[in-house]
Amino acid sequence: MPSTRRPCRNCKIDYLPQRGEAGEPSALARQRAGGGNKLTVIAQLRGLERSFSNGIKALGPLDLDIEGGEFLSLLGPSGCGKSTALRIIAELLMPSAGGLAWPGGKPRIGFVFQDPTLMPWSDVRGNVRLPLDLKRVPRRESNSRAQAALARVGLSGFSDAYPRALSGGMRMRVAIARALVAKPQLLLMDEPFAALDEIGRDALNEDLLKLWREDSLTIVFVTHSVYEASFLSTRIVTLSPRPGRIVSEFRLSPPPGRTSEWRASREFVETARQVSLSLRTAVATAA
């Protein structure tokens, strides 16, 4: 019965429609911070905007706090500027207006793109080692760290392979190993699994959750898949069509060790339904 209205038992959903008041800092974050919950905000986005060169606004204004240790999904329709937001957080793009602050200092950042973006002329080991090579880490140390990172994504035996010999899913695993090797505190992921088939995608989702837990990572995950966001996240922020602004925010507490079976649970279905509804309303209102 997908349409049951029963409140979920295991997951906690705060549904905060924020249309029209997107300029405000997250009401929930304030309430939580004041309520004595131990939340460390690692990044503060305030009034963030980004416009195309022709003046059309692509994103914002966006106010968002990224909390330490959370798995935050930015969910929105294509072209809503969610990738732009991620690039601004990585400081690869300058905002046209507004700003970004790191209350506890700038963390080490890892970035995973939609494409694996591997260097074709370098073998898997060389690709994973890249962040260490750029920092001139001695070869012996960087090799062993690359090997360890590859083992964590399940590619131990592939360090001598060249990217073209690997499948799409394996290439993405290499890209994740490359992001992990530099021991990031904040991992930014831009629709990393969008091009994969469903089976590969589900497997990577589970593995990513495991890595997130083991390393106490903070992950900001951009996706347009309601199901992916609902499965992975501890918080989902939905964005409106261009210019992307926050429509609503969902806080979830899914079971930590969830596997693909969780996708069949009533709680998961209910979360996905509500998130999907919020997204559809946002798109419909914009149109």
Next chain:
Amino acid sequence: MLRTLLPGALGLAVLFAWETMVAAYQIPRFVLPAPSAIWEALIADFPSLMTSLWTTLRITLLAFALAVATGVALAVLFSQSRMVEMALYPYAVILQVTPVVAIAPLIVIWVGFERIDLALLILAWIVAFFPILSNTTLGLRSADHNLVDLFRLHGASDWQILARLKLPSALPYLLNGMKTSGGLALIGTVVAEYGAGSGTATGLAWRIVEAGNRLQIARMFAALFLLALLGVAIFFALTLLEYLVLRKWHESAVAKEI
């Protein structure tokens, strides 16, 4: 297998037809010599033809090496500074589009007949240089912009981005440019030898002019044959180089699996 057998068989058939036609219609040697006569000329003049071949080959290789070095250096300079590119690129194009035959007399006068090899080198370089420059410039620009972002994210210096990302990205383009440029270096050398004129030049092109003036058509064909052979050898050498460098990773060089 068929790829070598088929053109080989065709070549033999044409040579056979040529030989029999010349004999049957008694075509004079100074109009069209039979393949056997050309072969004889090649054997008879072998030492002098080889000397000429070496002269042409030496200048071709030097001009080619010079073209690769300067072309890559200038392309790297362009990739580092947009201003330099804007200022210099039009002149590189002008140098390229002006026919080398037209510049040859000028260069020869400037450099002087006593240093004719240098004049030939300059002329061949002018012809061979541009494909290296334009291909490498394009290649340096074609580096994956997401990878550039990733390098920046991990604090890479401009030098690291150039050495570890842009140059490897440009390699397939450069190797392709080298295939064009290698052939052009030979053409440039030959044209320059023609342009330089009598007396001083001793390359294969001059052998052809000389033999033509004396109506030694068989000798002319022999020199022509060596010239074509040289061009093919250069092309194959550079194709082999491209394969060896790219075989591990580039789509163009990797055999289909399964």
